[in-house]
Every structure is written in C-alpha cells, then in structure tokens.
Amino acid sequence: EAQVTQNPRYLITVTGKKLTVTCSQNMNHEYMSWYRQDPGLGLRQIYYSMNVEVTDKGDVPEGYKVSRKEKRNFPLILESPSPNQTSLYFCASRYGQGSTDTQYFGPGTRLTVL
Amino acid sequence: ILNVEQSPQSLHVQEGDSTNFTCSFPSSNFYALHWYRWETAKSPEALFVMTLNGDEKKKGRISATLNTKEGYSYLYIKGSQPEDSATYLCASTSNFGNEKLTFGTGTRLTIIP
Numbered sequence: 024e025a026q027v028t029q030n031p032r033y034l035i036t037v038t039g040k041k042l043t044v045t046c047s048q049n050m051n052h053e054y055m056s057w058y059r060q061d062p063g064l065g066l067r068q069i070y071y072s073m074n075v076e077v078t079d080k081g082d083v084p085e086g087y088k089v090s091r092k093e094k095r096n097f098p099l100i101l102e103s104p105s106p107n108q109t110s111l112y113f114c115a116s117r118y119g120q121g122s123t124d125t126q127y128f129g130p131g132t133r134l135t136v137l
Numbered sequence: 138i139l140n141v142e143q144s145p146q147s148l149h150v151q152e153g154d155s156t157n158f159t160c161s162f163p164s165s166n167f168y169a170l171h172w173y174r175w176e177t178a179k180s181p182e183a184l185f186v187m188t189l190n191g192d193e194k195k196k197g198r199i200s201a202t203l204n205t206k207e208g209y210s211y212l213y214i215k216g217s218q219p220e221d222s223a224t225y226l227c228a229s230t231s232n233f234g235n236e237k238l239t240f241g242t243g244t245r246l247t248i249i250p
Contacts, residue, residue, distance in 0.1 A: 027180075054236065065141065065240035066181075066226070073236070081237065113180065122230035122238065123169045123188055128180035 025050045027129035029114050035135045036104055044099045044132050046114030054117045054124075055097040056081070057089065059110040060131075066113065072097055104136040141229050143241035150217045151249050157213040158244040160227035164208030168232040172201055172212055175224045175243065184212075184225075217248045 027048045036042055048055065057069040058081075068081030072091040086108055088100040097116075101108060114129040142161045150156045162170060169188045173181040185194040190205040198215045214221055224245045228238035 058240075063242065065242045066228075066238075067240075068237055071237070122236045123186050125183045125186065126171070126238065127183070130180050 025127070027114055027116055027127050029112075029129035029132050031132060032130060033133050035137065037137050038105055039103050042101050042104060042134075044101075044112060044114075044134070046097045046099065046129055047095050048097075048114075048116040048127070049095065050116065050118070050127065051094065052116035052118050052127075053094070054119060055091070056115045056126075057087070057097070057099045058113045058115065059083065060113065061110050069099070069112075104134075106136045108134065109136050110134060141227060141239050141241040143225075143227060143244050145244060146242070147245040147247070149247045149249055150214075152217055152219060154217055155213065155215045156217055156246070157211050158225065158246075160210045160212070160229075160241055162208050162210070162227070162229035162239075162241075163231070164205060166231040167205050167208070168230045170203055170210050171228045171230075171238060172210070173226040173228070175226055177223075181226055212244075214246075217246075219248045219250055222246060222248045 030045045053074050056071040058066040067083050069087050070089040072078045078089050112132045115126050117124040117126040144159050171186050172184040175181040185201045187203040192203040194201050200213045203210045224243040226243045228240040
C-alpha cells in the first residue's frame with residue numbers, strides 16, 4: 024500500500040531534550056516536506072527536500088533540522104525543543120518537483136514540549 | 138490578497154442539503170490550486186488539483202471550480218452526508234519556481250443527521 028509513515032504518533036517531552044520524528048514513504052517520491060499545524064493557522068512548511076542530499080528552509084525553519092540521506096526517509100530533528108514547538112506535525116511527499124503533483128500526507132505526530 | 142483565505146471558518150449543514158465554500162488566493166503569478174479533505178485524527182487527503190481558469194473537477198458528490206483571474210475557487214458538496222464532515226483545506230502555488238504550497242486555515246464542515 025502506498026503510504027507515508029511517521030513515528031512516533033504522539034510524544035510528550037521536556038524542554039531541551041533532543042528528539043527525532045521519522046518520516047518514510049514507499050512511493051519513490053522525490054519531493055518531501057515537513058509541516059506544522061497550529062490552531063488558527065494554516066499548515067506551515069518547516070523544511071522541504073527536492074531529492075537526496077537536497078534540503079531547504081520553508082516558512083518556519085527555526086529550531087528544526089532535517090536530513091535526506093535516502094530517498095524514502097526525511098527525519099525531522101529538534102535539537103533543543105522548546106514549548107513553542109508544541110504542535111501537530113505532518114510529513115508529506117509527492118512524486119516530482121512540479122506543484123501540480125498530488126501530495127500525500129503522513130498520519131501526523133502530536134508533540135507536546137513541557 | 139497576499140495569503141490564502143477560506144470562508145466560512147466553520148459550517149453546519151443538515152444532512153441532504155447542498156453546500157459550498159470559498160478559497161481566495163493571490164491571482165498574480167498563480168500556478169495551481171489544491172483542495173484537501175481532512176478528517177479528524179486522520180491525515181489530509183487530496184481531492185483536486187486545478188490549474189486553468191474555468192477548470193471544473195468532480196469526484197462523486199463533490200466538485201470544485203476555479204477562477205484564476207479573480208483569485209477564487211469554490212468547493213461544492215451536493216446532498217451532504219455525515220461522512221462529509223471534515224475540514225476542507227485549499228492551497229495555492231505560484232509560478233516563481235518555488236514549489237511550496239501555501240495553505241488556508243480551512244473550512245470545518247459538520248453535517249447534522
């Protein structure tokens with residue numbers, strides 16, 4: 024089944040404790056993104072990647088890192104999480120760089136930073 | 138319009154009634170408009186991608202139209218059913234070569250049985 028998976032789905036952590044949210048897709052997609060969803064705001068892009076070893080900042084990259092060492096995986100790293108990073112996070116992928124391609128979302132990770 | 142805006146924010150519709158809501162987006166340098174359906178506790182699911190002025194897409198009881206000159210798209214649901222309850226998101230992209238989708242905040246639709 025074609026899908027985007029994320030882990031963990033739920034996470035409660037404390038300020039400053041490094042964490043990684045994994046994202047994997049099995050559709051051989053080139054383009055992958057991370058978004059955060061906060062009440063009253065639309066999905067905002069954190070980082071994106073157009074292919075292996077090619078990543079770039081989205082709208083809200085501060086406090087986050089990503090890597091793209093393999094085509095299927097695009098982990099999101101919070102080196103020193105803070106309470107303002109409490110949010111619902113979505114990973115997404117699409118086939119190419121063309122913005123008319125259908126984008127597929129993962130199931131979401133709800134992160135709480137105390 | 139600099140951002141993508143959706144209205145109304147929320148909507149309650151009686152089962153069986155038809156409804157529609159709006160997505161407004163920047164018309165200059167427009168490239169594509171996406172609609173997503175997002176059910177609670179699930180991930181957003183793509184409904185339509187439209188690019189041309191006058192485009193009309195349909196999937197079952199749901200359809201969408203696009204006006205790129207004035208910068209708006211309508212989503213229509215005919216004969217609403219309880220399973221249509223969801224948040225409907227739209228997102229636009231520009232032709233700057235930036236592949237980013239800019240999302241609206243969504244219209245939360247609740248169907249009353």
